[in-house]
Amino acid sequence: MLDDPTALPSSGGEATVLGLDNVAVTLPVAGVGSRVLAAVFDYAAQAVLQIVWVFTAFGSMRMAGDRPGWGAAVYVVGIFVIDWGYFSGSEILFRQQTLGKRIVRLRVVTREGGTPTVGSLLVRNLTRPVDLLAGIPMIALDPLGRRLGDRLAGTLVVHEEKPGGSMLRRVPEGWTSRDIAAVEMLLERSSEMEPERVERMASRLVGVLAARHPEFLSGIDRGGPSVEVLRRAFAAGRSG
Secondary structure, X not given: OOOOOOEEOOOOOXXXXXXXXXXXXXXXXXXXXXXXXXXXXXXXXXXXXXXXXXXXXXXXXXXXXXXXXXXXXHHHHHHHHHHHHHHHHHHHHOOOOOHHHHHHXXXXXXXXXXXXXXHHHHHHOOOHHHHHHHHHHHHHHOOOOOOHHHHHHOEEEEEOXXXXXXXXXXXXXXXXXXHHHHHHHHHHHHHHXXXXXXXXXXXXXXXXXXXXXXXXXOOOOOOOOHHHHHHHHHOOOOOO
């Protein structure tokens, strides 16, 4: 039995989680190989920053003269900021990607495939020293490829979708990132999935909309496959 009640078995480097009203959504979860490769690039970039900081800090110590302790404290703080801030700052400022993740085409998302909060991105990097030791076996054994930081922050690392994916032009009032992610992932990956499964999932989502947000489907042509009804509904102009 999986240790995560919302994670379902899958294959091919993907994992299935439950989205809107428990509709199963398949996410392209990154495995150990791609995560390690991204980390190699990131720690190389971080090493360059550390070297630059060493020269900068020792220059400051010489300028401090009779107060070497102050310079040493600045050096230690700088090492911590680079070690933790590089990953957290990059993921916050550059759309949930570090340099390594950008090169390997990985991205940090929520468990439902949405955009993590700033707090989540900060939390997932607090345990990085522990994850340097235990992260690889945890990623390999976890059905969603999570290290300790991901578990605490409720995040996943996934392969970045190809450009040109479906974008929702409007969403029902009150929807959360989890709800939006469920629809986005279905529309983006529908061509890669079995048609019967796509239609079954789309039909459930249309049913949810009809029951909870009937005004959202007002004026939308309900004929044809349910997945096309969804495309028309979410592309019918921006909601005011």
